[in-house]
Amino acid sequence: MIRRLAIEGYRSIRDLVVDLEPLTVVTGANGSGKSSLYRALRLLADCGEGRIIASLAAVGGLDAVRWAGPERGILGGQVAQGTVRAKAVSLRLGVATDELGYAIDLGLPVAQQSAFDLDPEIKQEHVFAGLDPRPAGVLVERTRGLVRMRGDGGWRTLGSGMHPWASVLDELAGHEEAAELSGARRMLRGWRFHDALRTDRTAPARQPQIATRSVRLDDDGANLAAVLRTTIEAGWGYEVSRAIDEAFPGSRLLLPAVDGRMSVALEQPGMLRPLTVSELSDGTLQYLLLVAAMLSAEKPSLVVLNEPERSLHADLVEPLAGLVRRAAEDTQVVVVTHQQRLADALGGARVELDKQGGETLVAGREGPLDQPSWHWPKR
Structure with a gap:
């Protein structure tokens, strides 16, 4: 440490x-x-x-x-x-x-x-x-x-x-x-750093990705689906499902693969079909990227998050804090934030x-x- x-x-x-x-x-x-x-x-x-x-x-x-x-x-x-x-x-x-x-x-x-x-x-x-x-x-x-x-x-x-x-x-x-x-x-x-995770309409995470095992999230989040699938197959499926359910109660993460390419989808209560990654809001995609970053199969010695609350709705602050606190049991985490609510929810040492x-x-x-x-x- x-x-x-x-x-x-x-x-x-x-x-x-x-x-x-x-x-x-x-x-x-x-x-x-x-x-x-x-x-x-x-x-x-x-x-x-x-x-x-x-x-x-x-x-x-x-x-x-x-x-x-x-x-x-x-x-x-x-x-x-x-x-x-x-x-x-x-x-x-x-x-x-x-x-x-x-x-x-x-x-x-x-x-x-x-x-x-x-x-x-x-x-x-x-x-x-x-x-x-x-x-x-x-x-x-x-x-x-x-x-x-x-x-x-x-x-x-x-x-x-x-x-x-x-x-x-x-x-x-x-x-x-x-x-x-x-x-x-x-x-x-x-060490790993995450401050440039893209969620805009043309973000790499919104595009189909090659279905290959990925043990850590790319800086721009391009391999989001592959990281989540690798994490689940490595035995961390419960932790991924828990993080999804705390943020979006009753929802289920889907990772459809077609012709060697993989993408992210979210099945939500009351919806007749899953929402594809291109339909997800910026805040929802940002949260999924953070789940992949904190729960990836390769556990780094240090993860540094710079303003992870960007694009997140206020309702996602508590689930994010819980995700980070649990990850900090295995990996040292430094969070840089100006949002007081997130800082208070995270606890930990304060600088x-x-x-x-x-x-x-x-x-x-x-x-x-x-x-x-x-x-x-x-x-």
């Missing part, structure tokens, strides 16, 4: 550390920084896939997403006005379980002639033991091009000359003596964000000493 998340220098987040529970609900007013926290988690997942540099370049590079406020942020409830920046520009992201953590430090490239000026550089990476990357707990350390590993006899070199765009999680995760790198990569690759002087903070914290311990390694 992910226990701690640390973000520094990203969008409206100057310096933020939060603890996560099996079910964590992130709330706050519009513009408070919920989306920044969500995107930071996605960037960490990109580290596991080896695409963080490309992801940052796609949105305009480090200059487009880095913290633009004063270095000292909020002091004593007052905005600390900066003049000349004293520290090097950096975007730092970190995450930790009880056993293993990963932290990355990205910065601006050293001045050079290159057509890839939107690509930031990886300045540092650390894999560490425990919840805080203190020097004593660091297991693998990458500083610019040099990678070292701590062993019984002290530090020894794993690699040198690393390219500034290449992560140790990609280049050295298969190293026979650095199992910690493989563990960190598996941790990040085990309420607030913005002061342009900076995202956790509401109720007295100051920086009031947040969980996290010590970024020095460059």
